Amino acid sequence: MAQPVEPAPESSQAPVQTTTAGASKSAHGDYTMSTSVSSMADLKAKAPKVAEAMMMGIAQNIVNRMRKHAERLKKLMRDSTKRH
Numbered sequence: 272m273a274q275p276v277e278p279a280p281e282s283s284q285a286p287v288q289t290t291t292a293g294a295s296k297s298a299h300g301d302y303t304m305s306t307s308v309s310s311m312a313d314l315k316a317k318a319p320k321v322a323e324a325m326m327m328g329i330a331q332n333i334v335n336r337m338r339k340h341a342e343r344l345k346k347l348m349r350d351s352t353k354r355h
Contacts, residue, residue, distance in 0.1 A: 299313040308314040 302318055
């Protein structure tokens, strides 16, 4: 049989208050999930590591798509030479 679950003890730390303002910061000085950006330049200024990771992700996506398209093209070329 399942044991009854006890409620979690209350945290001794006060929760971090965040706002939806464009430059909201947590108690640690980092930008939060509620921070908004209006352009890539704004993102680079507010969170350069996030901007860099996003650009790396986009670049990797492009490379993977190009690789898949190249493999598809190679297969089409091989298949067409087999028929003729």
